[in-house]
Amino acid sequence: MARNVTTRHKVTATVFAWIVALIIFFPILYTLITSVKTEPEAIAGFSLIPSGTFENYVTVQTQRDYFKPFMNSVVLAVGSTILALIIAIPSAWAMAFSPTKRTKDILMWMLSTKMMPAVAVLVPIYLMFRDFGLLDTRIGLTVMLTLINLPIVVWMLYTYFREIPGEILEAARMDGAGLWQEIVYVLTPMAVPGIASTLLLNIILAWNEAFWTIRLSTTNAAPLTAFIASFSSPQGLFWAKLSAASTMAIAPILILGWFSQKQLVRGLTFGAVK
Amino acid sequence: MGSITLRQVSKVFGEAKVIPSIDLEINDGEFVVFVGPSGCGKSTLLRLIAGLEDVSGGQILIDGKDVTHAAPAERGLAMVFQSYALYPHMSVRKNIAFPLKMAKMEQSAIDKKVEAAARVLNLTDYLERRPSQLSGGQRQRVAIGRAIVREPSAFLFDEPLSNLDAALRGTMRLEISDLHHQLKTTMVYVTHDQVEAMTMADKIVVLNRGNIEQVGSPLDLYKSPRNLFVAGFIGSPKMNFIDGAYAQSRSARTAGIRPEHLGLSKDSGTWRGTVKVAEHLGADTFLHLDVDGIGPITARCDGEFGAYHGDTVYMTPDESKLHRFDDKGLAIRG
Numbered sequence A: 001m002a003r004n005v006t007t008r009h010k011v012t013a014t015v016f017a018w019i020v021a022l023i024i025f026f027p028i029l030y031t032l033i034t035s036v037k038t039e040p041e042a043i044a045g046f047s048l049i050p051s052g053t054f055e056n057y058v059t060v061q062t063q064r065d066y067f068k069p070f071m072n073s074v075v076l077a078v079g080s081t082i083l084a085l086i087i088a089i090p091s092a093w094a095m096a097f098s099p100t101k102r103t104k105d106i107l108m109w110m111l112s113t114k115m116m117p118a119v120a121v122l123v124p125i126y127l128m129f130r131d132f133g134l135l136d137t138r139i140g141l142t143v144m145l146t147l148i149n150l151p152i153v154v155w156m157l158y159t160y161f162r163e164i165p166g167e168i169l170e171a172a173r174m175d176g177a178g179l180w181q182e183i184v185y186v187l188t189p190m191a192v193p194g195i196a197s198t199l200l201l202n203i204i205l206a207w208n209e210a211f212w213t214i215r216l217s218t219t220n221a222a223p224l225t226a227f228i229a230s231f232s233s234p235q236g237l238f239w240a241k242l243s244a245a246s247t248m249a250i251a252p253i254l255i256l257g258w259f260s261q262k263q264l265v266r267g268l269t270f271g272a273v274k
Numbered sequence B: 001m002g003s004i005t006l007r008q009v010s011k012v013f014g015e016a017k018v019i020p021s022i023d024l025e026i027n028d029g030e031f032v033v034f035v036g037p038s039g040c041g042k043s044t045l046l047r048l049i050a051g052l053e054d055v056s057g058g059q060i061l062i063d064g065k066d067v068t069h070a071a072p073a074e075r076g077l078a079m080v081f082q083s084y085a086l087y088p089h090m091s092v093r094k095n096i097a098f099p100l101k102m103a104k105m106e107q108s109a110i111d112k113k114v115e116a117a118a119r120v121l122n123l124t125d126y127l128e129r130r131p132s133q134l135s136g137g138q139r140q141r142v143a144i145g146r147a148i149v150r151e152p153s154a155f156l157f158d159e160p161l162s163n164l165d166a167a168l169r170g171t172m173r174l175e176i177s178d179l180h181h182q183l184k185t186t187m188v189y190v191t192h193d194q195v196e197a198m199t200m201a202d203k204i205v206v207l208n209r210g211n212i213e214q215v216g217s218p219l220d221l222y223k224s225p226r227n228l229f230v231a232g233f234i235g236s237p238k239m240n241f242i243d244g245a246y247a248q249s250r251s252a253r254t255a256g257i258r259p260e261h262l263g264l265s266k267d268s269g270t271w272r273g274t275v276k277v278a279e280h281l282g283a284d285t286f287l288h289l290d291v292d293g294i295g296p297i298t299a300r301c302d303g304e305f306g307a308y309h310g311d312t313v314y315m316t317p318d319e320s321k322l323h324r325f326d327d328k329g330l331a332i333r334g
């Protein structure tokens, strides 16, 4: 039965959707607006009309170099994602295609580590980083980001792999494919959409991760999250500059997200809608 | 060559003994059909032969060679799955070529073989399409094409036609039988459709709860079922089973008479019954009757007979076609 959608319903739904979208997007919008205000304007109170100055961007760039934290962010996000995929693809593959009695428990245990508050392990991790000389190093942070996102990556890949019908892999086995040929010619091409969206999501998560990156870095390895944070300094709040820094920090990931929208949505709803 | 021998093959899943112990001989070039109710272990048995499942006990020999522990690819068998199991990211051409590519055959030889297979299966116009752009019947033909290019020593089919509609099933049935006559390769075919079993098989293996109830040619099974299970399973509509005085008078626990072995008349006969439901199929009519002193009986009669709900009909069972079974459900011969 076709559903009876009247124009009035459609208009109401559209208006409602726009309102919700605007509420969700508003903080980002306000950051954008604030970034083109002068400092006095920024603290003057709520206003949607800026004077339109780009001074903040210039100041931010001259006070602190944007390029270095940007590169750090790229290295950390991409590096940790690749590292996580290298570990997670074989593990998810094993769990999806030759599960044992404990597979479900292991998956639950992995997920449970994400439920623990990060602060709880701050001190031991900080001390470990200090003793191994990993503080403020790209390697240390990359490993840290890999580890904190690994459970999610494994879970996502596991769910995607489970969607691949086992009979297709069995057909490949019958057709004479060895384990590697099965992975290379059959499994991977079929898993590409899932792997791609896992990759994108993990890059976004790693890019935005602020708790550990801020605490375990100072200057050399500091990514854009630390760059933003450095503008909320004890000398006072520079809201306009903070907003300009934030805008610069989120812009790359926003652009990436925009262009990969389709892939992300397809990946995240994989299996739900065939 | 493609003879397959099973020696005391068993399969246990956790606690469940799905296949207790099976001995079976499949000769080279034979078309063997496994039939049985859902869950009786047909697919499991086929997968054991394929090597997709490890045996829990026993031995599997192909052409006299022990392959019990060999990987699927080493057994030289090809399988066609119920879900077709085509590679969705490859064109029809690449799908059919895949086993040859795995065998490291030269590209020019691959092309020749793929094209020959496509011609046999009427797929030439579809070689560049993806599986998702094909109809069910075409997909099934691609799956068969992928199986035949390798020239396996035997084909394994797991309910290959059950996703197709009735008309297409009929055509594909003929195509597979035809293919068997052309290739003369051993085929092991799983189905629960007994029309497929009866029409295609050289040899039918009736399975029940992981045990072989009977092995024989379709007509063997039809004419002399070994026990109640086979008698009830082979033949459509089902054989009528009659207990009580009638069976005892023929010194049996249960008597069996097929619906087509009842002579029908409007005015005289051994049994008198009332028509409950009449199924008119055109050429034939199936009458579901309530017979005095006997119980419910199904009879098959000519489409011209003209009996309807509520009519009284007389029946005379053809005693020479009567089946008799003892207390254990085994057929009494002679």
Ligand SMILES: Nc1ncnc2c1ncn2[C@@H]1O[C@H](COP(=O)(O)OP(=O)(O)OP(=O)(O)O)[C@@H](O)[C@H]1O
Binding pocket: B013, B016, B018, B036, B037, B038, B039, B040, B041, B042, B043, B044, B045, B192
């Ligand atoms: N991997 C498995 N783990 C546990 N039990 C299984 C497994 N595969 C099959 N079984 C069980 O083995 C029995 C036989 O299954 P099988 O698939 O061989 O039946 P089948 O005869 O092919 O049935 P159908 O006609 O429905 O396809 C079933 O009871 C099933 O639940």
Ligand SMILES: [Mg+2]
Binding pocket: B042, B043, B044
């Ligand atoms: Mg089955």
